Amino acid sequence: MSDVIIGLEVHCQLNKLNSKLFCGCSTRQQGLEPNVMTCPVCLGLPGALPVINKKAVEYAIMVGLALNCKIAEHTQFYRKNYYYPDLPRGFQITQYDYPIAFDGVLTVDTDGEERPIRIRRVHMEEDPGRLVHQGSIETSKFVLVDYNRSGMPLLEVVTEPDLRSPKEARRFINKLRNILEYLDVFDGSLEGALRVDANVSLKGGARVEIKNISSYKGVERALLFEISRQQNMRRRGIRVVQETRHYDDERNCTITLRTKEQAEEYRYYPEPDLVPLAVKSWESELKGRLPELPDAKRERFKRQYGISDSHAKVLTAEIRVANYYERVAERCDPRMAATWVADYLKGELNYRDRDIRDAFPPEKMVYILEQLSNGTITDKGAVEVIRALLDEGGDPKDIILARNLAKVETDITRAAVAEVLKENQAAIMDYKAGKAQAFNYLVGMVMKKTGGRADPAEVNLLLRESLECT
Amino acid sequence: MPGQYEESLHKTFDRIKRSRLNAYITLNVEDAIKTAKAVDEGRVTGRLAGVPVAVKDCITTKGLLTTCGSKILSGYVPPFDAEVVARLKREGAVIVGKTNMDEFAMGTSTESSYYGPTRNPWDLSRVPGGSSGGSGAAVAGLECRMALGTDTGGSVRCPASFCGIVGIKPTYGLVSRYGVVAYANSLEQVGPMARNVSDAALLLDVIAGHDPKDSTSVDTADKVSYVNYLIDDVKGLKIGVPKEYFGEGTDKRVENAVWSAIMRLNKLGADYREVSLPHTKYALAAYYIIAMCEASSNLARFDGLRYGLRTGKDENWHTTFSRIRAEGFGEEVKRRIMLGTYALSEGYYGKYYLKALKVRTLIKQDFDKAFKDVDILAAPTMPFPAFRIGEHVDDPLSMYMADVNTVPVNLAGVPSISVPCGFAGNLPIGIQFIGGLFDEPKLIRTAYTFELNTDFQKLPEGF
Numbered sequence: 001m002s003d004v005i006i007g008l009e010v011h012c013q014l015n016k017l018n019s020k021l022f023c024g025c026s027t028r029q030q031g032l033e034p035n036v037m038t039c040p041v042c043l044g045l046p047g048a049l050p051v052i053n054k055k056a057v058e059y060a061i062m063v064g065l066a067l068n069c070k071i072a073e074h075t076q077f078y079r080k081n082y083y084y085p086d087l088p089r090g091f092q093i094t095q096y097d098y099p100i101a102f103d104g105v106l107t108v109d110t111d112g113e114e115r116p117i118r119i120r121r122v123h124m125e126e127d128p129g130r131l132v133h134q135g136s137i138e139t140s141k142f143v144l145v146d147y148n149r150s151g152m153p154l155l156e157v158v159t160e161p162d163l164r165s166p167k168e169a170r171r172f173i174n175k176l177r178n179i180l181e182y183l184d185v186f187d188g189s190l191e192g193a194l195r196v197d198a199n200v201s202l203k204g205g206a207r208v209e210i211k212n213i214s215s216y217k218g219v220e221r222a223l224l225f226e227i228s229r230q231q232n233m234r235r236r237g238i239r240v241v242q243e244t245r246h247y248d249d250e251r252n253c254t255i256t257l258r259t260k261e262q263a264e265e266y267r268y269y270p271e272p273d274l275v276p277l278a279v280k281s282w283e284s285e286l287k288g289r290l291p292e293l294p295d296a297k298r299e300r301f302k303r304q305y306g307i308s309d310s311h312a313k314v315l316t317a318e319i320r321v322a323n324y325y326e327r328v329a330e331r332c333d334p335r336m337a338a339t340w341v342a343d344y345l346k347g348e349l350n351y352r353d354r355d356i357r358d359a360f361p362p363e364k365m366v367y368i369l370e371q372l373s374n375g376t377i378t379d380k381g382a383v384e385v386i387r388a389l390l391d392e393g394g395d396p397k398d399i400i401l402a403r404n405l406a407k408v409e410t411d412i413t414r415a416a417v418a419e420v421l422k423e424n425q426a427a428i429m430d431y432k433a434g435k436a437q438a439f440n441y442l443v444g445m446v447m448k449k450t451g452g453r454a455d456p457a458e459v460n461l462l463l464r465e466s467l468e469c470t
Numbered sequence: 471m472p473g474q475y476e477e478s479l480h481k482t483f484d485r486i487k488r489s490r491l492n493a494y495i496t497l498n499v500e501d502a503i504k505t506a507k508a509v510d511e512g513r514v515t516g517r518l519a520g521v522p523v524a525v526k527d528c529i530t531t532k533g534l535l536t537t538c539g540s541k542i543l544s545g546y547v548p549p550f551d552a553e554v555v556a557r558l559k560r561e562g563a564v565i566v567g568k569t570n571m572d573e574f575a576m577g578t579s580t581e582s583s584y585y586g587p588t589r590n591p592w593d594l595s596r597v598p599g600g601s602s603g604g605s606g607a608a609v610a611g612l613e614c615r616m617a618l619g620t621d622t623g624g625s626v627r628c629p630a631s632f633c634g635i636v637g638i639k640p641t642y643g644l645v646s647r648y649g650v651v652a653y654a655n656s657l658e659q660v661g662p663m664a665r666n667v668s669d670a671a672l673l674l675d676v677i678a679g680h681d682p683k684d685s686t687s688v689d690t691a692d693k694v695s696y697v698n699y700l701i702d703d704v705k706g707l708k709i710g711v712p713k714e715y716f717g718e719g720t721d722k723r724v725e726n727a728v729w730s731a732i733m734r735l736n737k738l739g740a741d742y743r744e745v746s747l748p749h750t751k752y753a754l755a756a757y758y759i760i761a762m763c764e765a766s767s768n769l770a771r772f773d774g775l776r777y778g779l780r781t782g783k784d785e786n787w788h789t790t791f792s793r794i795r796a797e798g799f800g801e802e803v804k805r806r807i808m809l810g811t812y813a814l815s816e817g818y819y820g821k822y823y824l825k826a827l828k829v830r831t832l833i834k835q836d837f838d839k840a841f842k843d844v845d846i847l848a849a850p851t852m853p854f855p856a857f858r859i860g861e862h863v864d865d866p867l868s869m870y871m872a873d874v875n876t877v878p879v880n881l882a883g884v885p886s887i888s889v890p891c892g893f894a895g896n897l898p899i900g901i902q903f904i905g906g907l908f909d910e911p912k913l914i915r916t917a918y919t920f921e922l923n924t925d926f927q928k929l930p931e932g933f
Contacts, residue, residue, distance in 0.1 A: 040550050044771050046543070047530040047552055047649040049684050081767050081814070085787050090770020143787070145775070267814035269823060272656035272764060273647075274685050 003203040004227055006169050007161035008219075010176060011154050011195045013127065014059050016185050020151035021126045022050030022093065027152060030190070034132070034146035042151035044088030049273050052077075056124060056153045057100070059185040061279060061286050063155060064101025064122045066179050066293055073280045075100040077124075077271040082264065085145050086129040094125035094156075096268045100279055107295075108175055109313075110168045117172055118160035127152035149192070155185075161199060166223035169198065173219055174317075175294075182293055182319045188216075189355065200226050202234060206242040210254055213247045222247040226254050297322055305334035314342040320356045321346065327362035332369045340369060344383060348390055360389045367396050371406075378455060381405035408453040410462075416449040417462045431467060439463070473510025475520035476503060479564060482522050486566075486613045490594060493608040495527050495585045496535045497567035505564045516562030518676060523558055524608045524617035527568040528575055529660065530649035531555055538651050539571045539583035542798025543778045552649020553684070554618060554660050554677045561676050566614045569604030573800045574769065575625055575653040577601050578872045579862065582802045587859055590632060591930040592897055596856040599632030601625040605663050606633040612933055616664040616673050622654050623757055624851075624876025626661035627888035631851035631900025634890045634928065636670040636917065637663045639876075641908050642883035643688035645674075646681030652768040654761035657880040666927055667889065667918040671696040674910065690908070699911040704919045705739030707912075710844030714750035715875045721854040727892030727899040728850045731920065735848075738923055740916075745844060747836040749829065750878055756829035757877035758870060759813055759822050765803075766810030772798065805866065834882045837906065846912055847904040849875055851888040855897035879904055887913040890926040898926070 017027050023041035040048035057075075064071055078096035104119035129147040133140035157176060163169045173196065180186035188194055196213040200223060208230070213222045230240050245254040258264070292300070294316045301312040301322075315325045315338060328337040349359060368385050371377045377385070377400060388399045400406055408416075420442060421428060430438035446459045472480070483499060502522070509520035525531060528538045530548040532555075537543040551559070558565065572582045580588040580603025588603040590596040591611035598607040602619025606629025609617050619626040621639035630637025638661045645660045652658070662673035674696045680689040711732060716725055732742050774780045774794035775787075781797060784790050799807070813822035840847060852872060862869040879886045884907055891901035901920075905913045921927060 040548075043776065045530075045548065045550070045777070046536070046538070046546070046651040046771070047548070048550070049648050051683060051685050079767050081770060083770065083773065083788065083791060085773075085775055088771060088776060090773065091767050265816055267767070267811065267816075267819075269763065269767070269814055269819070272686070273652075 004164055005161045005201045005203060006163035006166075006223060007199040008157075008159045008163065008169060008172065009197040009199075010157045010173060011197075012157070012176075012180055012186050012188075013190070013193045014056055014153040014155055014185050015187050015190055015193055017053065017056055017059065017153055019053055021053050021056055021124065021153035022151055025151065029148050029152075032148055034144070035148060037148045038150065042088070043147055044090075050093060050271075052274060052277070053153065057277060057279065058282065058286060059183070060100045060122060060124050060155055061282055062183050062290060063157070063180065063185065064104065065283070065287055065290055066183055067101070067104040067106050067119045067122060067157070069101035069104030069119055069122055071101050071280055071283045072098055073278065074098060074276045075279050076276045077274045078268045079271050081267040084128065085143065086131050086147075086150070088129065088147060088150060092126060092128060093271055093274070095123035098276070099123035106172065106175060106179075108168060108171045110165070110171055115162075115168070117162045120158045120160050122158075123156050125154050125156060126150070127154050161201075166220040166227065169223055170216070170220040173216060177216075178294060178318055182291060184291070189357075198223060198226075200230070202227070202230050202240070205230060205234065206240045208240065208242070209244045210247050211244060211257060213249075215249065218247065218249050221252055222254060225252060229254065301325075305329055305338065307335055307338040311338040311342045314346060318356065324356055324359070324362050324365075328365050328369070331366045333373070336369060336373070337365075340365065340382070344386060348386055352390060354390070360393070364389060364396050371396070371400065376400070376407060377405050378407060381407075404451060404453055406453060407455050408450045410458065413446070413450060413454045413458055414462055416446050416454070417459070417466055420445045420449060421466055428467065473507065475506040475509045475564070479503060479506040479522060482566065482613065489611065489613060490589060491591060491598075491607045491611050491613070492586055492588050493569055493604045493611060493613050494524070494567040495537055495539065495570050495583075495604070498531075498534055498565050501534070502564045502566055505562070509562055509564070514562045516560060517672065518558060519562030521563050521616065522566045522614045523563045523673075524566045524569045524605055524614040525555060525558075526602050526605050526617070526619050527571055528620055528651040528653070529555060529618060530651065531565065531568065534565070534568065536568065536651070537584070538575070539573045539585060540798065540800070540803070541584040541779060542772045542774070542795070544798075545779075546777045548649075550649065553646035553681045555649065557677050558618075563676075566608075569602070569608055569617060571604055572601035572625075573803050574651070574765070575601040575620055575622055575658070576765070576802050576806055578624070578628055578869050579857070579859075580604060580629070581859060581863060582800055584800060589859070590856050591933060592634065593856065596858055596897070597632065599629035599852070599856060602637075602663065603629045606630060606635060606637070609633065609635050609663050609665055610930060610933075612929070616662060616669050618673075618677070619661055619663050620650060620658050621661045621876075621880065622658040623761060623880050624873050626663060627851045627876050627886060627900070627902055628873070630663055630888040631902075632856035632898065634898030634900075634926070634930070635663060635665050636667050636887065636889050636921075637661060638670055638674055638887045638910070638913070639879060639885060640674065640678065640910060641688075641885045642880075643686050644678050644885070644908065644910070646677075646684045646687050648681055648683040652764070654764040655768060656764060657757075657761060667887075667914060667921050668697070668700055670887070671700055671914050671918075674914075694911060696910060696914055699914045700918045701915050702919050702922050703739070704735055704916055707735070707740040707846070707916060708844040709735060709740050709742040710745035710840050710847045711742055712747045712750070712840070712847055712849055713744050714747050715849035717853070717874065719853050719871065719874075720850060721894065723892075723894040724850045724852070724854060724899050727894075728848070728901050731891040731901045731924075732848050734924060735916070735920060738919060742848070743844065745840050745847070747833075747840060747878065749832040749836050750874075752829045753833055753878040753881055754870065754874055756826040756833070757873070757881055759826040760830065760881075762806045762810030763814050763823050763826075764810070766807045766814060769799075769803065769807055774798070802866065830881045833878050837878075837882045837884055837904075841906040845905075846909070846916060849902055849904070851875065851900035851902040855894045855899055875902070883907065885910050885913060887917045889917045889921060890928075891920070891924070892926060896931065
């Protein structure tokens with residue numbers, strides 16, 4: 001797909017802020033009745049005025065810095081004028097000519113190759129309300145409006161058309177999400193936290209904008225669909241026209257929304273109710289408040305814990321995984337911890353399509369690894385404990401007991417071997433006569449005697465030793 | 471047995487009910503009497519305790535109908551008070567009611583109100599000026615002691631001039647706009663209107679000062695008390711007389727009255743000299759472009775979905791919005807929305823809006839330059855006295871021209887006070903004093919001295 005050109009506009013809700021972008025209403029919206037988290041400002045009542053949430057500006061600057069952007073001398077809000085029932089003022093307050101951050105870069109790893117993706121701009125804007133249809137948009141006889149979301153702070157990150165495949169686009173979005181979560185300005189797991197518009201073209205062809213992609217997986221699927229649509233047209237000699245298309249998540253296709261001739265006229269102009277902000281002067285203080293970001297953490301993990309680059313990469317992609325690992329590594333062999341967190345725990349979580357937040361606390365992992373290092377349980381036993389903890393919860397100690405996962409001590413195994421040999425003279429004869437099954441039979445008898453807790457490798461070893469001596 | 475405040479308030483309401491001025495859209499009888507009683511009983515105190523104050527209907531009042539003189543806000547009862555109203559209440563003021571105005575403050579005559587025109591107490595066949603005409607007529611006609619207006623391009627000073635009272639357009643950012651229904655938000659300020667300079671200064675004292683709810687409100691270190699500048703002394707004051715403010719179309723009687731006023735101040739110890747504000751001729755065009763552009767956006771929220779007019783059968787949203795706006799807005803409002811929408815459109819933005827902003831900068835520079843040489847400027851507020859109801863209705867452009875001397879002040883954001891300075895027949899004439907940013911103390915001092923040493927504070931015949 002080397003002739004594919006993709007640019008993204010990613011809208012992220014700064015849902016870690018306590019209040020909305022221009023008023024004091026809370027951003028905690030989950031499970032609320034409609035229209036209860038509103039006030040004269042976010043309802044756009046006549047006379048109410050917006051006041052910028054200073055913390056939102058700080059968050060935006062921090063994101064800009066984390067994406068290696070330049071911070072504007074002055075930033076300014078604009079009005080984007082259009083009518084829609086979810087837009088209570090008849091205009092959206094957004095940014096236009098003077099975005100808060102611009103000219104950045106984020107490197108994305110695609111199949112082992114680190115490629116720089118240029119960031120054109122990062123700007124702030126408010127979310128409109130939400131339209132609620134009865135049933136589907138086509139069949140509903142009316143529409144309801146919920147303004148709880150109105151005024152939620154959004155950050156829009158716009159890339160240059162540097163992405164070359166849907167997979168790379170997905171990787172970019174994942175990395176962006178991870179960085180925002182590192183900065184603790186965003187929780188990507190909340191509904192509606194991230195929405196994407198994508199510009200797609202084939203080299204030499206017209207650019208198509210896809211609107212309304214609202215899930216992480218949707219980005220890759222929408223792009224795959226749109227690219228194959230454009231390639232099919234090209235194959236059949238049909239010209240792709242410049243247009244805006246809507247992504248239908250349920251049917252997994254894109255539909256024409258408007259063509260170039262029907263382009264929207266937004267009449268952008270500076271918002272007179274908000275004064276320009278001299279944000280450049282905030283930069284140095286905020287730089288000092290930036291946390292350690294993924295790439296720096298990855299290098300530190302390699303250095304500090306002596307772990308491999310691939311482990312370090314897996315462990316630092318998400319801030320929560322990195323924190324989890326460090327809490328385990330503090331109290332165990334860091335290399336062993338890396339293997340068990342990056343390979344086993346992450347593997348089991350991925351298999352269950354679950355997040356590290358849904359895992360058990362690191363203290364329990366520490367306990368498991370301790371039991372593993374002192375030989376109480378086997379590798380296989382440790383994996384079983386992890387699975388049981390993820391699926392049923394509970395305490396690792398209890399699980400080891402209940403499932404008889406503790407290894408039988410060597411003395412007991414040795415005694416069991418001696419007893420089995422005494423009781424099975426016939427089998428010994430068969431073994432000496434060269435019958436291989438006889439050995440397996442003896443192993444089975446030892447395992448039976450020890451209730452299955454003996455380490456099979458140890459049983460093998462002890463049996464062979466004893467048989468050689470008889 | 472009612473106390474003195476309650477008794478006097480009853481008289482005011484009786485007067486209003488008999489009145490032919492149509493100064494009010496909504497009266498606040500029950501709540502006002504409750505407050506007056508509380509003042510009588512000493513439960514409410516403050517600098518305006520018991521003072522009947524009228525509020526222009528584009529200023530939001532909690533629990534009290536707020537229509538902006540428009541049909542589209544029929545039945546809209548705001549759930550919150552504008553900051554200026556909250557400050558009035560904190561000082562014990564009695565809110566008499568909501569005054570009539572040009573629809574959404576778009577006008578110079580108070581004729582475009584959905585609730586009918588207000589009449590001038592000096593001559594009932596004439597307009598009171600606009601857009602705060604209801605406030606002007608209520609003050610002049612003794613239907614309140616003082617009133618709040620809003621001044622976007624002269625809307626406090628014009629009715630002050632036409633009704634023979636005092637009106638102040640404060641420095642942009644001095645008074646909170648929180649709760650003022652926006653017409654052109656980069657230009658407008660709430661301003662006091664009263665029968666004398668002392669009352670106007672007192673009202674300004676109450677409403678001025680930083681409000682964190684309005685980002686354009688200025689946070690000055692010290693709060694100035696304007697009543698401290700009621701000083702009878704203009705010795706050494708340097709007055710500039712901008713020659714461009716006596717242009718073609720200025721009534722001779724107005725010109726003479728204003729010059730006599732300047733001579734009077736000169737006799738009282740002030741110097742005067744002619745100055746030039748060379749970009750004045752572009753002010754009117756720039757003002758109307760900026761105001762209309764902002765209006766087209768500010769008025770977009772009135773779609774009938776959440777509040778206000780909702781008639782007929784609901785169809786898909788754009789049809790419903792269009793119908794409600796077609797029904798709810800008057801002709802002048804529609805004209806300004808259309809023109810503003812056009813001027814902000816792609817391809818025209820640079821030609822109109824940006825150019826107007828450049829003119830605005832030049833006008834500001836004119837004032838900055840003038841105030842290097844003089845302390846204040848003096849000029850006619852309006853080029854002519856109150857005109858007849860209906861005189862300009864069919865010719866919007868001739869109505870716009872009336873604002874020629876008031877709009878530069880709003881473009882520059884500077885303060886201005888209009889005080890009575892003479893009569894044309896029985897019609898009052900106003901002079902405006904203009905200062906640099908936050909020069910309200912100088913303006914109040916000049917106006918107070920002029921008022922004290924002249925005899926133009928009169929009541930209309932029969933009042």
